[in-house]
Amino acid sequence: MNINPISRLIRFGILAFDILVAAGLLLSAYGGAIDPNKSVWPQIFGMTFPAWIILMLVMVPVSFIIWRKSALLPTAALLIAMPAILTISPLHIGGALSQSERARSFSVMTYNVYxxxxxxxxxxxxxxxxxxxxxxxxxxxxTQPDIVCMQEGYNPNYRFKLQMDTINKIYPYSNFIPEGGEIIFSKYPFKIVPTPQPAWHTAHYSAYELDVDGHPLLVVNCHLQSIGLTPDDKALYRELTDKRIESPTRSELSKVKNSILSKLAVAFKLRAEQARHIRQFLEEHPGNAILVGDFNDVQGNYAYRSICSAGMRDAYADSGFGPTITYIDNRFYFHIDQIFYRGDMRAVDIVRGDIKSSDHYPMTATFVWNAPDISHTD
Known part of the structure; x- marks a missing residue:
């Protein structure tokens, strides 16, 4: 069958666009494995992963309508990216816990309190x-989760005495780390674990050894490097994402490259160093562990993958449903607050709060200790 030149041109165009979008999708899905010291662009692409998913979902039916064979490429790209897609948009539908599971459960909240x-x-x-x-x-x-880890805090006893009187009744154990602004409220006793670390600009982490109903548990509370945008940077970003600006000028694009993107690059490299340091700390402290905090980075990027390489699992990927965002300021709508875990437990539920008292939403995960194996008892 002869194909007229216009149809051939259209087919070529749709195939070329499919290739472009497939490359963007796969780079944003898996480029986070590349060390940002080698290239920061895969990390930047990782932040745009949801947009590439949406674009590819559009291209599948469009390609099928225009040229059926060309739909195979976007379909294949989606299948290859599916593990990464299910990490940021899992499909777990939680059920009610049994009485035995409730007795073995505990909850952990992470919250950057601004x-x-x-x-x-x-x-x-x-x-x-x-x-x-x-x-x-x-x-x-x-909400009264069993363990609360906060970032960017200070000692709240100074200003909120009445609320802290209530807090102290709920949580008999607490600690404030002034160096990094980390706070922990706990229903379980704990002791501070030393965390020797460099002075990292806006980053810091602390650790605690808890006894949770007879189970030893290491809890790490971290705040990784922020981008450090100035008010002018944020204003420029809002202008560029505003509908009134349809085509940015060369001057505006130059400002983005020299200010916002350069600061992103520095932050990616610092977070890589910080995540590797925390990974080493986790490897030096085997056993049950939960790591929470403000990562200032998305799932799948290098810092996230570094923590996972210490045997940690993502509680959201294991128990969440659908995509979510945890940062709500300046139109940077990203899921950057993370909860990881490993050991003799499993994540069964995770809930994002909707209160806007901070520029971050709180995240609370519920864990259940594994039941003892009684199959070999006498």
Whole structure:
């Protein structure tokens, strides 16, 4: 069958676009395995992974309509990327825990509390630094997870005495690390584990050894390197993502490259170093462990993969449903708060809070200790 030149050109065009989108999808899905010291572009592509998924899902039916054979390429690319897709958008439908599982369960929250300044009402007296109550603390009081790990905090006893009186009744064990702003509230006793580490700009981590109903558990609370954007950088990004700017000028693109992208590159490299340091710490402390915190990076990128290489599993990938975001400021809508675990337990549920008192949403995961094996008992 002869194909006229216009049809041939259209087929060539759709195939070329399929190849381009497939390359973008696969690079964003798996490029995070590349050390950012070699190239930061795969990390930047990793942040755009959801957009490539959507684009590829559009290309499958479009390609099928225009040229059936060309639909094989986007379909194959989606299948290859499926493990990464199911990491950021898992399909677990949780069921009710049995009575035995409830007895063996415990919950852990990670929450960047933005210095206990109310992000949503920061400009008002009710939410600024003079506020007498914290909606973030109230969220903790209302949900009462067994262990709460916070980042970017300070000692809340100074300003929120009434709420802290309630907190101290719920959580008899607590600690504040002023060097990094990490806070832990716990229903279980713990001791501080030393974490010798370099001075890392905006990054820090702390560790605690808990006794959770007779199970030893290492909990690591971390805050990895932030991008460090200035108000001008954020304003530029908002302008470029605003509908009023249809085609950015060369000057605007130059500012993005020299300011935002260069800072992203520095942060990616620092997070890689920090994640490798924490991975080594985890390897030196075998056994049951949970690592939580503000990674300032998405699932699948290098820092995330470094932690997973220490035998850690992603609680969201194992028990979540659908995609989510945990950062809500400046149109950087990303899932950057993570909960990892390993050892004699499994993640059975994970819930993201919706309160906007911080620029991050809280995340709470529920774990169940594995049942003892009684098959070989006498």
């Amino acid at each position: 210095g206990f300044v109310d992000h949503e009402f920061e400009s008002d007296d009710s939410g600024g630094k003079g506020a007498k109550e914290s909606r973030s603390l109230q969220q903790i009081i209302d």
